[in-house]
Amino acid sequence: MDMEVLGQEQSSEQLDLEEISRKISCLDKWREIFSFHRLGTNNTIPQNHEGNHISADENEDGTGIPQPKGQGHLPSSGLCSIPNPSIISSKLGGLPISLAMAMKLRQILFGNTIHVFSYNWKKAYFRFHDPSSELAFTLEVGKGGARSIQMAVQGSIIKYLLFTRKGKDCNFGSLCEISKKEQEQALAAALAGILWAAGAAQKATICLVSEDTYIASTPDYSVDNFTERLQLFEFLEKEAAEKFIYDHLQCFRGEGSHGVILFLYSLIFSRTFERLQMDLDVTTTQLLQPNAGGFLCRQAVLNMILTGRASPNVFNGCEKGRSQETLHGVLTRSDVGYLRWGKDALEDDRLSQVGSMLKTPKLPIWLCNINGNYSILFCTNRQLLSDWKMERLFDLYFYSGRSSQKKLVHLTIDTHSHHWERDQQEEKHGPRRQFSPVEMAIRTKWSEATINWNGTIPFF
Numbered sequence: 001m002d003m004e005v006l007g008q009e010q011s012s013e014q015l016d017l018e019e020i021s022r023k024i025s026c027l028d029k030w031r032e033i034f035s036f037h038r039l040g041t042n043n044t045i046p047q048n049h050e051g052n053h054i055s056a057d058e059n060e061d062g063t064g065i066p067q068p069k070g071q072g073h074l075p076s077s078g079l080c081s082i083p084n085p086s087i088i089s090s091k092l093g094g095l096p097i098s099l100a101m102a103m104k105l106r107q108i109l110f111g112n113t114i115h116v117f118s119y120n121w122k123k124a125y126f127r128f129h130d131p132s133s134e135l136a137f138t139l140e141v142g143k144g145g146a147r148s149i150q151m152a153v154q155g156s157i158i159k160y161l162l163f164t165r166k167g168k169d170c171n172f173g174s175l176c177e178i179s180k181k182e183q184e185q186a187l188a189a190a191l192a193g194i195l196w197a198a199g200a201a202q203k204a205t206i207c208l209v210s211e212d213t214y215i216a217s218t219p220d221y222s223v224d225n226f227t228e229r230l231q232l233f234e235f236l237e238k239e240a241a242e243k244f245i246y247d248h249l250q251c252f253r254g255e256g257s258h259g260v261i262l263f264l265y266s267l268i269f270s271r272t273f274e275r276l277q278m279d280l281d282v283t284t285t286q287l288l289q290p291n292a293g294g295f296l297c298r299q300a301v302l303n304m305i306l307t308g309r310a311s312p313n314v315f316n317g318c319e320k321g322r323s324q325e326t327l328h329g330v331l332t333r334s335d336v337g338y339l340r341w342g343k344d345a346l347e348d349d350r351l352s353q354v355g356s357m358l359k360t361p362k363l364p365i366w367l368c369n370i371n372g373n374y375s376i377l378f379c380t381n382r383q384l385l386s387d388w389k390m391e392r393l394f395d396l397y398f399y400s401g402r403s404s405q406k407k408l409v410h411l412t413i414d415t416h417s418h419h420w421e422r423d424q425q426e427e428k429h430g431p432r433r434q435f436s437p438v439e440m441a442i443r444t445k446w447s448e449a450t451i452n453w454n455g456t457i458p459f460f
Contacts, residue, residue, distance in 0.1 A: 086251040087229075088208045094231030096214040102227050103220070104273050105265065110295070111286035116224040117261055118294040120144030125259030126153065126191075126252050128183045134407040136183070137161055137175040141401040145288065145296040146260040151374040151401055152305040153263070155336040155365050156190035158378050163363055165189070172380050172397065172408075184249055191252065191263060192242035197308030198270040204241040205269035206233045207262055208251050226258055232269055267304060276310055281328045282321070284312035306358070306367065307334040314338065316355035330357040337361030339377070340369040341441040359445050360385055366445075370437045375400045377442070391446070392416045398438060400459060409459070412452040413442065 088094075106113040124146035129135040137157065141150040161178065162170045165186075178186070195204035207230050215221070215228035235241035245252070252259035268276065268287075280300060287310070288295040304310040307330055313319070315329040338358040345352065364379035376399045384390045393416070398409040436458035439451045 086209070086248075086254045086257045087211050088231065088248065088251070090210045090212040090231070092208075092210070092231065092233075094208065094210070094233045096210070096212075097227065097230040097232065099215050099218070099221065102215055102230075105227065105268060106221070108268060108273060108276060108286060109264075109288050113221045115295075116222060118144070120294055121146050121261055122226075122258055123256075124150065124261070125254065125257050126150065126187055126263075127255075128180075128187075128253075131178065131180045131183060134176050135399075135405070136178050137186070138399055139401075140403075144294050145291070147401065148297045148302060148369075148374045149260050149264060149305065151376060152302055152336075152367050153187075153190055153194065154376050154399070154401075155306070155367050155378075156194055157186045158365050158376065159335055159363055160186050160189045160193070162365075162378070162380060163382055170380055170382060184246065184253075187253060188242050188246035188249055191266075192238060192245050194305050194308075195266055195270045196238040196241060198267050198304055199272075200275070200308070201238075202236070203270070204235050204238065205266055206235070206241060206244060206248075207231070207265040207269060208233065208248060209258070209262070226261070227265075230265065264301070267301075271304060271308075271310060279304075279310035279312075279328065281312055282325050283327060302338070302367065303330060306336050306338060307332065313351065314340065314354045314358055315351060316357050319351060321351075327351065330355060333357050333360065333362055335362045335365070337366040338369070339366045339441045339444055341437060341444055342369075342371050343437070354444065368438075368441050370441045373400075375438075396442070398459075409456050410454045411438075411442075412454060413446060414450040414452070415446045415448060417450045 090096075103113045106115065109115075120143055124142055124144070127140045129138055129140055139150050139154050139157070141147045141154075158175070161168070161175055161182075168174050192204065195206065199205065209226065209229050210231045211229070213228050214230075215223065217223045233244060235244065251257055252262060271279075284298055284300050287298055287301050289298055298312065299314060300310040300312045303312075303314070309331065311328050311330050313327055313329040317329050317331060319327045319329060321327045334357070337360065338354060340354050362385070364381065364384040366377045368375045368377055377396050379394060379396050381390060381394065384394055393412070393414050396411045396413055398411055399405070400409075438459050439449075442451060443449055
């Protein structure tokens with residue numbers, strides 16, 4: 001009987017030790033969080049790095065509008081696993097952001113200085129699929145407005161891997177065999193190339209988060225605990241910008257880094273507020289638009305990534321609007337193109353039709369907007385758009401960005417089949433076959449194309 005009691009006491013002591021160890025482990029995690037935010041146990045009220053009691057994510061109702069601050073309190077234990085943002089030393093030598101710069105940034109993004117980014121934007125960053133998978137060269141993309149930026153950057157990543165990096169063959173196999181280091185090199189090259197083009201091939205500006213805060217909240221400016229810590233680094237050579245991004249790649253690809261927002265900030269500062277004002281027109285005075293509790297990118301953001309200029313429209317050149325105002329379209333062919341199809345689109349609206357500058361890019365890669373969902377189409381044959389004979393029968397690869405997609409879709413496009421061959425092909429799928437939106441998007445470029453999905457069930 002004594003042995004049984006002793007065993008129970010030992011078991012109880014073991015459980016107590018396990019509980020103590022678990023609490024110590026969690027306490028260590030809190031110590032890291034407090035250390036990052038420069039919090040000490042001597043503080044009377046727990047505060048974050050900027051002196052606010054709770055984080056922006058906790059304050060938002062999903063709309064991106066700051067909610068009233070609560071009293072100081074410790075976050076719940078579930079936050080132990082939240083990663084720290086990647087930060088740089090304040091002594092690295094960048095230009096600290098000023099209140100005037102931050103307010104201009106908010107104004108060009110949201111149209112006011114009160115809105116802040118919603119949760120889906122803050123958690124978005126640039127992360128590749130596993131290097132050993134068939135999608136090794138593709139980014140994992142989330143939901144919300146940041147998705148369109150991720151997919152636009154994806155186009156530039158494919159451009160680098162297929163057509164601009166040295167010493168590699170331009171084939172599909174080379175894409176699937178890239179290593180983690182090659183993923184990192186591709187992302188750095190893509191981001192630097194986009195920023196350099198936005199800076200008119202004269203300079204690129206890169207924004208990183210520092211350990212210090214440079215802006216306090218004012219009645220006209222709501223802090224987001226992120227923008228107020230920016231440092232700006234300016235580069236007059238593209239190669240130097242690319243090396244700097246590569247050396248600080250964790251600031252864009254690390255979980256919790258706010259990587260997509262950082263890139264968007266860098267894009268705006270590279271373009272400059274003065275150039276942006278010249279790029280935009282009466283149809284677009286801000287770069288983001290509210291949607292379902294978050295914010296979506298306007299066309300000007302995508303065009304800035306694709307062409308370097310924040311043109312608000314997709315037609316070629318300039319057009320006159322209904323009130324005879326001048327509307328700004330795309331002025332030059334870009335390396336990566338753009339296709340758009342929507343079931344509710346008005347085909348007779350000339351101002352909404354994508355022009356040849358975007359439909360026929362220099363390289364066979366397209367960012368696709370299909371019913372508001374963004375995806376990528378590309379061909380591994382560089383000559384596709386420069387030799388008309390190549391456009392008779394060719395292959396395209398389609399990446400939807402869906403989490404359910406485990407490999408690329410291989411499409412075969414036939415633009416010169418006879419009408420009876422086309423009819424026979426379509427009858428295989430039933431007399432009243434409904435065409436996939438992907439096919440409809442492709443036919444905005446090749447109107448008479450017959451599309452073979454090579455065994456894949458068409459995406460609807």
